[in-house]
Amino acid sequence: MENFTNETIDTTQLPKFEEVQFTALHPNYWIVTLINLLIFFLILGTGVGMALFFNEQLSEFRFGIIIVFIVLMLLIVLFSRISFRKKGFAFRTHDVLFRSGIIASNTVVIPYNRVQHVALHEGFISRYFGLAKIEIFTAGGSSSDIEIPGIEKEQAENIKQLLMGKIQKQL
Template sequence: MENFTNETIDTTQLPKFEEVLFSKLDSKYFKVVIINLVLIIGLLILAPILFSVLKPEVFSGRIWFILGVVEPILFALIIGFSILGFRKKEFAFREHDVLFRHGVIALNTTIIPYNRIQHVALHEGMVSRYFGLAKIQIFTAGGSSSDMEIPGIEKEQAENIKQLVMGKIQKQL
């Protein structure tokens, strides 16, 4: 029978993920973000107009004033956070894990070891496909949605990353 040990770990000697060289998203992805924003904001502008045509009795002068003040502020916030969010998204693939950093108000870093990954998928949205970009989705056990999504990667690079991760998964088995 082996002797059980439970030594204290010196946490000051642990590797620091903050020192990892992160890769930025492809600059073309910024265009994807802007196009998606234009589509969303366009729908948010058209919805009240269409609703006012179909149900004019609901829309008084006060509601139009609120929409005229609140919507532009909301749109400015959405645009600002989207632009900042694009700039803050970074990723890295290391020997034993994958890292993704994102966030505007709070910076979040997700680290998933390869031995926890169950599945990896490559997804191309309609707008992203036009610019030759894809999104890597990484799934771990126990969930139906992806645990990590890294958008804005050139399609060829995304395919290479998918193959890399699939190879790491196979080595774990």
């Protein structure tokens, strides 16, 4: 019979993910984000405009509604920019990291031995700029655990091959 041991781990000696050098998303991904926001605002603005034009009860509030719409647009663009600048990814010997967040920073760390599936996606606008998104799936979920957007397509394909190689080694 084996002797059971349960030694205390010195947590000060563990590697710190906060010290990892993260790779920023490709600068063109900001343009993709702006184009997507523009499309969203055009659709939303058309709906608001039609409501203001056809609804007589809103006529006295038109100016206020337009000001609120513009302020919300600017806030969404500002927060999108902050979010874009805070996102980053890193691949280490044993795991992949993805950092995001606007107000609070969120870092997801997935060991390679947990990766079950990897997908590469190109959106219509992203494809025009030569960008792709990597989705990393672990066991026990139908949605991806990490989505890393704004990666050059060739680099995204290399990352996918790296991860697929790590999955093959586990089998």
